[in-house]
Amino acid sequence: MSAAPPVPVRELIRSAIADHRSELAGLSFLPELRYDRSVFATCGQYDWFSGQVLYCLVRALRPSTIVEFSTSSGYSTTFTALALRANGAGVVHSVDIDATAQRSARAWLERQGLMPHVELHLGDCRAVVPRLLDGLDLLFIDSLHSFDLTVWYLEQVIPRLAPETLVHVHDIMPPEARVRIHGGPPYPPSPRPARPPLSHLVKRAIWLALHLRNPNPFPARRPVELLPLETLAVHRPQAPDELPTIDGNYFEEAVLLRELLRDAPEDELCYLHREMTRHPELEPQKYAHLDRIQRQDRHGQPLEWNDALWLRVSALQRSSGHDSVRDAIRELQRAHQVGR
Secondary structure, eight states, X not given: OOOOOOOOHHHHHHHHHHHHGGGGGGGTHHHHXXXXXXXXXXXXXXXXXXXXXXXXXXXXXXXXEEEEEOOTTSHHHHHHHHHHHHXXXXXXXXXXXXXXXXXXXXXXXXXXXXXXXXXEEESXXXXXXXXXXXXXXXXXXXXXXXXXXXXXXXXXXXXXXXXXXXXXXXXXXXXXXXXEETTBSSOOOOOOOOOOOHHXXXXXXXXXXXXXXXXXXXXXXXXXXXXXXXXXOOBOOSSTTOOOBBOSOOBHHXXXXXXXXXXXXXXXXXXXXXXXXXXXXXXXXXXXXXXXXXXXXXXXXXXXXXXXEEEEHHHHHHHOOHHHHHHXXXXXXXXXXXXX
């Protein structure tokens, strides 16, 4: 007898919300503190609805082992760890290269009594994450959104995971999204990137001489993740009260995955930007007025984008052949006038 097909990801999310929505009111202290730098030292943007979905999925799936990169100040880690504590079992291995941010995360998680369900790993995710993949139940990705790092996890992490494993990727929107950020579009031309200072180049040379390997904390150039905003496709207003918009995909990782997943089966992925309107009872826009990065809807009103993508590993494994990834990057670099 053949195995039953996996439950569509969107149905998995809806079922998890239905089963655990009664617990969500107790999480509201998190978005209320999100921009308090005395609590969360680094400024991230993980939206209220996205956090609720993360909590509900961890409650419903009851994973034993979760791997997260990167920790930052531990904001999204807290949603995960609270769900693991409610489950009574499980651990999230959270990786970050930023020692200052991770110290802040540790202090916060200790105050919340969550460290029994969290293991923090300091280091470059490319060196640390491969050691953590055995027995992995859920992968949470929200790190440097560059082509380079995306290619790394597509080639070195995703092939090692079971096809049914659930993966989260943050800061990616569906192609039909119509949003605004930083007062635009339109956008002025981006400034030319500055060269690294001489002291940085000297430290890099010393590191390579001593260790004879990469990755190292002194890269040859500053990591790039943002596409030039002026190269993004602008969508004209469709009504008198609307403004020009973009689709919200302005990171290298986002445009690459969007391209690779263009023909992925709908059952294997779920964009939370699409899903949030189905759950008004969770008040997805309750904290939009607190937004600090000027994210808006097509009318210029504050909007939490809920730019998270949940998908099964099988969708990425099917889409991430070596040639297709490299070809997609070359096309996107031409389209957005960026290069390496």
